[in-house]
Amino acid sequence: MTFVEGPVRVDVPATSANLGPGFDSLGLALELRDRLEAEVTGAGLVVDVTGHGADTVPRDESHLVVRSVRAGLEALGETLPGLRLSCHNAIPHARGLGSSSAAIVGGLALARALVENGTERFDDQALFRLAAQLEGHPDNVAPAAYGGFVISGRESGEWYAVRAPVDRRVVAAAFVPPNPLSTEVARGLLPGTVTHADAAADAGRTALLVAALGGAPEHLLTATRDFLHQEQRRPAMPESLDLVDRLRADGHAAVVSGAGPTVLVLADSTTVSAGELAASCPHGWEHHVLLVADEGVRSESSR
DSSP states (O other): OOBOSSOEEEEEEEEEEETTTEEEEEEEEEEEEEEEEEEEESSEEEEEEEETTTTTSOSSTTSHHHHHHHHHHHHTTOOOSEEEEEEEEOSOTTSSSOHHHHHHHHHHHHHHHHBTTHHHHSOHHHHHHHHHHHHSOSTTHHHHHHOSEEEEEEETTEEEEEEEOOOTTEEEEEEEOSSOOOHHHHHHTSOSOOOHHHHHHHHHHHHHHHHHHHHOGGGHHHHTOOSSSTGGGGGGOHHHHHHHHHHHHTTOEEEEOTTSSOEEEEEETTTSOHHHHHTTOOTTOEEEEEEBOSSOSEEGGGO
8 A cells, every 4th residue: 555745735614513403413513624644754742832722732642633543544444653733724613513522524635635546545435434533523523524414314324424405595594602611511401301392393494494405495493493502501602592582582593502602603695794794793793604615535646
């Protein structure tokens, strides 16, 4: 087996999971991308990080991209002598926009790009399945791998992911608070059981959301109503849920992005202006208007 000469580069989109009712099953890729570069060296490890996490992420073997590169190379039957890695992070960390999934998917994509004929030997489906195994949930890694709007899950021990259409009118506005929230803390607030009525209501809204995103954005407000997880997490992110309440009261389809604390609005760009949404951004928060990313992770050669 042969490594390619010189550096390889990939970029990978941010993602928003759940989208309200689609708990652990729905995910959307967004045009906010981390850019990664890797090169095989004779020995050792050098990690350079700019952007989000530059002051906090490790520079050793515990770095999530490094671990993912090694996992991808192991799947390809390769042993890495040394690695130089550069990460420019545009995706905020621990904010519910899929930074961990981007690192995993990006690292696996780097691994196959580093190897001659790597894409033929480790295709998109194999990459997604290994990414889901490493992450433990498929809802963020699926859109990071495939792009667009993806329905994913696990059946009989096998991960699956199916893309669904997104109306070109749909855009997303992300309201990103200054303080992070770990997924573990957010998940720890969820109850062990839910009522049949709430489960049925969430299932109905999830089905409606697939239709609303696909061609009926006028139904997004109703379709993003959640009964299973957002209100239960209010103690961990009260400002986020208060913002969701205010936005929804004004008719905007606002949800908690992933495990939070970012708030995401799904909007019809023909009826809602960017300025109208920006005016709702709390002081000290970041505001981004993002297109849906039709492409998932991509290598320099694929662009």
